[in-house]
Amino acid sequence: YVRHCLPRAHRIINMRGLINVGTHCAVNSVLQCLYVTDDFRITYSTVASELTSVLRDMDRNTPGMPPCDPNPLVDALIRYSGMTYEVQQDADTVFKCVLNALADDGDPRCKQASGLWTIRKQQSAKCSTCNAECVSHHAANNVIVYIGNNEPNKLQDYMDDYSESFRVSDYHCGTCQEETELNVTMDITELPAVLCFTVARGQRCAQRGELMVNTGAIDVPEELDCSRMCATSQPTKYELYGMITHTGPYEFGHYAAFVKKMSKWYFVDGDVVKQCPVLPLSYYNVPAHLSMLMYRRI
Template identity: 25%
Template sequence: MGSNYSKMTSRQYYRSASFDYVRGLLNYSLSCCVNAVLQSFSATTELLDILNKWHPSDGTDERNVPWQLRNALEFMRDKSHPAPHEDFLKCLYHQAIRPFTQHDADEIFHLILNLSQEQMSDAAVAQEIRSLYEIKVETQVVCSKCKFIHRAPSSLFSLPLAICEGENTLEGCINSFFQLQKLRDSEKFNCERCDEKQPSTHEVKLVSLPPILCVHLKRFRNNGFTRKLFNKVTFPETFSNDIFAAGQSENADGLKADECYSLYAVVVHIGPAMFGHYTAFIRPNQDRWYYADDSCVQPVLIIILYAVFRDTAYLLLYRKKSLNSSG
């Protein structure tokens, strides 16, 4: 799955070095997508901390996703373990995904989190997993005739941002996501108060943000066939909650002025839409970034990510922190 292209690119920019903390993951049956997402989960130390609160009393099941996810994340910290994620992959192959098939990293990200909640026997731990990533939004549709506001709350595990032709910025993509849209002609909304379709406005409002914010840069378009947008997206290493000011709901909760988000993982898709390869940049601590390309892991300067991979970054993971904290 484009592995030769990816490794050639990495050798071009990185010096070889050994590092014991970040484990490389062998590519089993074209598993680069799962490998990259697992690396992002491994860098999310909060997730393993939550999973370790779970003490199942009914034994273990080799097909239980949260159990195998916890094992994989623990084994990835053990440099002596020969295949830290092999059983986790088998678990996914048994019930959710097909081997030797290209998958979408955002879909795999959601799949693992959803199955981890559904198959978790401890409801409190399942809720903690959800709360770690959950973005709460509210869709508001306002009827232009009667002015009635139709509200529909929902939640997301990643913020899906469309990218445009040409240069993009993360802030611009966020503003577009929350931009008010007019519904006219065939898009008229069926107003329950008017009991007929009416011209309306549609808007998504932000209610709350999670400790871990996943941003999905939607590079794939499907108009009868799937194509990939290689347009560059400039994204900051740190940003404050002010970036969401335009999209906040009047009921917004938890958007504190003294908090910001710090980038700690990026899942990258290299190559064309149908024959690409997933890799990941991760910062497991505040000191150093690493580039994980399946079994190959190398230290890297953050400038390489911004200089080379802005047109292939696919998932951005940010951690909430206080503006007064360092790192």
């Protein structure tokens, strides 16, 4: 559907598509985003051999060459995770599987590559009666963006108000031995070089009990200021360089990607590659189908 909404595209000379066999569109879309992640590409010669092979193959983009074959990588992901690709996998699931496989590879340079997306967090859990506090540290590789239910429909507003704080009722405190409440706050202590956002579009239909797709549009800026998310001396401004869209039913549907390479935007859907004459965010209905967003630190 997104493909048919595109304006007339320019001729492509420096991007290659990927063969889409069956349900591999999520893998292909994630690969295209990884391909245009500059810092990741600097290290890709040391990552798992299957990922290295397909990324190198994507570099050989002489006009007229056929699309690349991602099937060896798909097979490696199946062996690593045990998941099946006979059914459609979420792009978010594929993305995390790739990063986890790199982190587990044993080569410290692979772990460094997977760490490009690592968000560092500190959690504080405090008893509301005696103020006994437990502090723990956590890591994540994406930020989940919820839409609807009075959430901001602009990503910048969502980040300005971002909070992971919550309250637990009926909590038994081991210090004061009271049945009380627990106040939990989660602060981001370190932002990554590359920031991934996953748009949570699944919602349960109350009448039928099945998962439906929320097609609410989200306003995504080219440049994002994350200074209010984290108190840090690091640069907190990011630029958009990758987007994955999802169309169709929640359980399967279809994934495609928009990626920015050498200041130009491309639409990539399996073996179809088109240069975008304008910023893809201006295309009709793209904001309503955004599934994942990739931002790199400026």
